[in-house]
Amino acid sequence: MVDKPINSILVCGHGLAGQMTLTALSHNLPDNIQIIYLNLKDTQSFDQLYGSSLRPTAYNFHLKLGVTEPNLLQAGKTCFSYGTGYKNWGGKSWIQSFHLPFPIWDKTPFHHYLMQRNERLEPYLISALAAKTGVFAHPPRDAKSPLSNAEYGYHICPDDMTNLLAHKGVPSNVAIINGTLKHITHGKGNKITSIALESGQIISADLYIDCSGPEAKLLSAVGSTTQSLQSHSAFMNNIPIDKLGPPMSIVEAYSFGWQSNTPLNGSVNRLTVFNSGSESDAHMSHGYDPDIHLSFSTGRRQRAWAENCVGIGQAATVQTPLTAVPLMLLHRDIDRLLELIPITDDMDIERREYNQRFDDDCENMCLFQDALFASDGLPTGSFWDEIRNKPKNPKLTRKLTQFESRGYLVSYDFEGFNQEDWTILHFGMGRRSKRYDLKIDQVDQVNTLKRLTSLRTACETIVKKMPPHDNYISNYLNYLEKRNGS
Numbered sequence: 001m002v003d004k005p006i007n008s009i010l011v012c013g014h015g016l017a018g019q020m021t022l023t024a025l026s027h028n029l030p031d032n033i034q035i036i037y038l039n040l041k042d043t044q045s046f047d048q049l050y051g052s053s054l055r056p057t058a059y060n061f062h063l064k065l066g067v068t069e070p071n072l073l074q075a076g077k078t079c080f081s082y083g084t085g086y087k088n089w090g091g092k093s094w095i096q097s098f099h100l101p102f103p104i105w106d107k108t109p110f111h112h113y114l115m116q117r118n119e120r121l122e123p124y125l126i127s128a129l130a131a132k133t134g135v136f137a138h139p140p141r142d143a144k145s146p147l148s149n150a151e152y153g154y155h156i157c158p159d160d161m162t163n164l165l166a167h168k169g170v171p172s173n174v175a176i177i178n179g180t181l182k183h184i185t186h187g188k189g190n191k192i193t194s195i196a197l198e199s200g201q202i203i204s205a206d207l208y209i210d211c212s213g214p215e216a217k218l219l220s221a222v223g224s225t226t227q228s229l230q231s232h233s234a235f236m237n238n239i240p241i242d243k244l245g246p247p248m249s250i251v252e253a254y255s256f257g258w259q260s261n262t263p264l265n266g267s268v269n270r271l272t273v274f275n276s277g278s279e280s281d282a283h284m285s286h287g288y289d290p291d292i293h294l295s296f297s298t299g300r301r302q303r304a305w306a307e308n309c310v311g312i313g314q315a316a317t318v319q320t321p322l323t324a325v326p327l328m329l330l331h332r333d334i335d336r337l338l339e340l341i342p343i344t345d346d347m348d349i350e351r352r353e354y355n356q357r358f359d360d361d362c363e364n365m366c367l368f369q370d371a372l373f374a375s376d377g378l379p380t381g382s383f384w385d386e387i388r389n390k391p392k393n394p395k396l397t398r399k400l401t402q403f404e405s406r407g408y409l410v411s412y413d414f415e416g417f418n419q420e421d422w423t424i425l426h427f428g429m430g431r432r433s434k435r436y437d438l439k440i441d442q443v444d445q446v447n448t449l450k451r452l453t454s455l456r457t458a459c460e461t462i463v464k465k466m467p468p469h470d471n472y473i474s475n476y477l478n479y480l481e482k483r484n485g486s
Helices: 016-028 060-065 071-073 109-118 126-133 158-166 217-221 276-286 325-340 348-371 382-388 394-406 419-428 438-442 445-465 468-483
Strands: 009-015 033-038 080-082 083-089 092-097 154-155 174-179 181-185 192-197 207-211 225-239 249-254 257-264 266-272 293-301 309-310
Touching: 016 033, 016 060, 016 158, 016 207, 016 325, 060 071, 060 181, 060 192, 060 325, 071 158, 071 225, 071 468, 080 468, 083 126, 092 126, 092 266, 092 382, 092 419, 109 419, 109 438, 154 257, 217 309, 217 438, 225 276, 225 309, 249 276, 249 348, 257 276, 276 382, 325 382, 394 419
Parallel strands: 009 033, 009 207, 033 174, 083 249, 207 309
Antiparallel strands: 080 154, 083 092, 181 192, 225 266, 225 293, 249 257, 257 266
16 A cells, blocks of 8 residues: 555644644645644633743744744733742742853862852852842853853743734645534544534544644544643733833742742733642632633643644643743644654654654653652642652652762753753752762862852842843833834
């Protein structure tokens, strides 16, 4: 039997995942492949569970969608981010900032010098100092400036991103259909052969992309089950503000769960996550009648690609937005899909490779999020007890024990968080190594002190000269408006 070429792809869903996937496919596939976007009217939006924080790596991903930084900032509430401040988290408070690789002095990683002297890391992180002070500036090209090491991401409103992509225009090889799903027809091997809508319209394609959120309407129909971990609820409000806040979100631990406040241009996104038995306490802390009230279960599908159907975003895995993990996994899903789009209807090789990478991405990215719960000082209560009773991942155990033993940073393939992220996390949560690299005891200690003092002073001096985040955004938007109008 001759394999049939892939000529048509159906993207089924609603919201951020669907619009991102549609845009990515239309930008990267040849015109002879027909793309159908089925915008499901009967799909509840869980886009708020992607969170509002984007890491610096999102910049290059957006370029693949034809979205630049000016596009982001001019399209809605987007502003800059130096990271996330964790408050009262296991009795600790710190800023999980973005940073380029730390210096290596005398062939020894920078954090060993701090462990030798029992010093904190944060005074040497210009991004953390700037976030705490509420200032921002783009990094200069001068590599000698400490500010050049301060990476930045963005705070976004998922709806703004969806609308931005939706208004980019419809390529000639894309057909958009609005409808309500009625029935899915299967063929040999449980493959999807067609989809019937309530209107009576029948839609067929060679490959089906499920972006319908946690319900995963297509992926569920081909037998991919969910491996659920925890059940949660969430309140969400966008609270209007007169002045833009600092370039960082704040996440605070409570007995009922946790709450994040993310500054946006014109509002603060407040997300309160809890379990069903703590709703009254969560509502009191939230402070508002929620605009959105969601109930969801975290976990992932047994197979992200089953038969001729691929789940993207929450159709494949649902994670809480305690970090940027949900959006990072969505971006990885789309990148992985673009790499492995099959040429023919014989998809076995692509499917196996996709599912292997998906499993690796989910496991290794979630290590960082799980590490935030690896603390003895977190609150008591049903929310936290459920997390404490969750089986420990041996990979995470190895990461923690190796760092606490000798300051070594274990890395795995497909991790979305780098060694700087892990170093900042360890120091922020109060983890210290039992021993540092002893060869630095042989280094001139006077010179070491001088280098540390110089770096710390340079960071403090530059931060004092940086403009407030609110002023910087206003001036930047005015500049973009004048440039576009000229």
